[in-house]
Amino acid sequence: MSNNDSENRIVVDNEQDGKKIASNTSSENDEGLASIKNDIKALMEMFYIKDVPSYGNNFFFTIGVYILELLVILVLSGITMALFGPYWWDVTAAGVFVRSIHLWAAEAFVTLILIHLFVNLSTSAYRHKRLVWMIGSVMLLVALLEFAFGIGMGNNFVGQWNSLSGADLWNGLGLGYWVNPLNGGAIYGWHIAIVPIVLVALIAVHFLTVRRRGISKPYRKDIPFKMVKTDHKKMYRRMAYVLIVVLLFAVFFRAPYTAPVTIQNIAQSQPQALAITFLNEFNHNSSTATYLDSIDPYTFNTRLVYVIEPYEEYARSVGLSGSTITFLNETPAMQDQYIAGAYAYFDGNGSIAKAVNSTNPLIAVVGELVMLSDGGMYQQILQGEANSGIDQTYTLRLLSDTGVMDATATQEGLQVNQWGIIKVAPNGGWQYLEYFMAPYNVLEILEPSWTDLQDGTVAMIAFLLLFLLPFIPYLRDIPDKLKLYKIFWNRFTVPEIQLERAKKLKHKNDK
Numbered sequence: 001m002s003n004n005d006s007e008n009r010i011v012v013d014n015e016q017d018g019k020k021i022a023s024n025t026s027s028e029n030d031e032g033l034a035s036i037k038n039d040i041k042a043l044m045e046m047f048y049i050k051d052v053p054s055y056g057n058n059f060f061f062t063i064g065v066y067i068l069e070l071l072v073i074l075v076l077s078g079i080t081m082a083l084f085g086p087y088w089w090d091v092t093a094a095g096v097f098v099r100s101i102h103l104w105a106a107e108a109f110v111t112l113i114l115i116h117l118f119v120n121l122s123t124s125a126y127r128h129k130r131l132v133w134m135i136g137s138v139m140l141l142v143a144l145l146e147f148a149f150g151i152g153m154g155n156n157f158v159g160q161w162n163s164l165s166g167a168d169l170w171n172g173l174g175l176g177y178w179v180n181p182l183n184g185g186a187i188y189g190w191h192i193a194i195v196p197i198v199l200v201a202l203i204a205v206h207f208l209t210v211r212r213r214g215i216s217k218p219y220r221k222d223i224p225f226k227m228v229k230t231d232h233k234k235m236y237r238r239m240a241y242v243l244i245v246v247l248l249f250a251v252f253f254r255a256p257y258t259a260p261v262t263i264q265n266i267a268q269s270q271p272q273a274l275a276i277t278f279l280n281e282f283n284h285n286s287s288t289a290t291y292l293d294s295i296d297p298y299t300f301n302t303r304l305v306y307v308i309e310p311y312e313e314y315a316r317s318v319g320l321s322g323s324t325i326t327f328l329n330e331t332p333a334m335q336d337q338y339i340a341g342a343y344a345y346f347d348g349n350g351s352i353a354k355a356v357n358s359t360n361p362l363i364a365v366v367g368e369l370v371m372l373s374d375g376g377m378y379q380q381i382l383q384g385e386a387n388s389g390i391d392q393t394y395t396l397r398l399l400s401d402t403g404v405m406d407a408t409a410t411q412e413g414l415q416v417n418q419w420g421i422i423k424v425a426p427n428g429g430w431q432y433l434e435y436f437m438a439p440y441n442v443l444e445i446l447e448p449s450w451t452d453l454q455d456g457t458v459a460m461i462a463f464l465l466l467f468l469l470p471f472i473p474y475l476r477d478i479p480d481k482l483k484l485y486k487i488f489w490n491r492f493t494v495p496e497i498q499l500e501r502a503k504k505l506k507h508k509n510d511k
Helices: 003-045 063-084 086-091 093-122 130-152 157-172 184-213 232-252 263-269 271-282 302-318 323-328 332-347 361-374 377-385 393-402 404-412 435-446 452-467 475-481 495-510
Strands: 051-053 227-229
Touching (some): 063 086, 063 093, 063 232, 093 130, 130 157, 157 393, 157 452, 271 332, 271 361, 302 393, 323 361, 332 361, 361 377, 393 404
Antiparallel strands (some): 051 227
């Protein structure tokens, strides 16, 4: 054999070996991918409910799966928003799209929980699964809290309004010291950490309990059924439909955005109103200074927070002195004269520009603060007084005291009499669909004289009745007496009922 033939033989052998190696590597890769897929499938099957009553593959009895799916969507979109921050999710196209996904996933999440609750209420599932029912009731309450905190985090007017309304509710319930929706930093923690952890834990316990005991079987003897295999492929298709619906809503109904109200806006459009508000804060007769619910969480001195400290901070920066010191050094009688004179001046539409040169030290101070607000510096100084740069308590309370927040809410259709925030706003936009707040709104409409404590007490009693429903005689029998079970147990959902109906019709026709 020549050297060339030998070399060619070696090359051919090497090529064949290379192909074998490549083939073996490809085979190993395929086996590796198959192994990973099998592991994932086995992991998922650990959580499968494999046998269900014959109606168990119906959409209404598989809602829990889609709730879990939406929870994953909320977590992923929420993490994305947290990574990029408020400017990104409010202004950029990608951010608004992700925020819209988050919004509609939240809307669907709450909606499906309510439907899930109604299905179990109608079929009296709580008769044999009391713990599951109680956990589900708490889960609904926690989900509503999470939704409310999420809206309050919005860097827009709806977020501001929701925070103020929420603060009144928490204060009315006597919990305002611990839960302050005006503190953006605290609400951020509640929304992305504390409440989600509680919610995930509740969902996990709820799901595992259902998995262990299976879907509730009919408690009525006249509802025929048999056990069948769970159709997981059908559930996966529905999960795809749920995702598609959320994405379509995010595309065609973007999350609304209404610019927030600022102190600078008010100084430029209604300077006299802001001046009067500063006087009210100074004189301790503003809404914040006289706030009274079941508790008074706003224990700070409005004179110091809104007038003296901001003015002195500004005065130090520009080398001014004397105005607040002059006022405070006067006798009480003279101070009263200065206050009365200041009210008369600004109520009479006195010039803000000329106010800074007034011999009345209070007029001069308020004039400076309004001009400071007009330039956008006052709100920065006020924020600097807070313990956190994102604690909006001082700012939102001052905005509320001006009356501008209420007027803007009326303009945007966010008043209580909307029966939940469903209204399309006059500016052509729409607001968040808090339709599930309608019962609470109706309560406020029917009894407008009631305080937040009274309204909140009624709401908590209603929740406790729902929570303890399995243990309350007569009340727990109402769904059955109303025959609500027929909504979900009928010939369209239970094959055996359809079969019995067909037999009866056949028997009738044979006669």
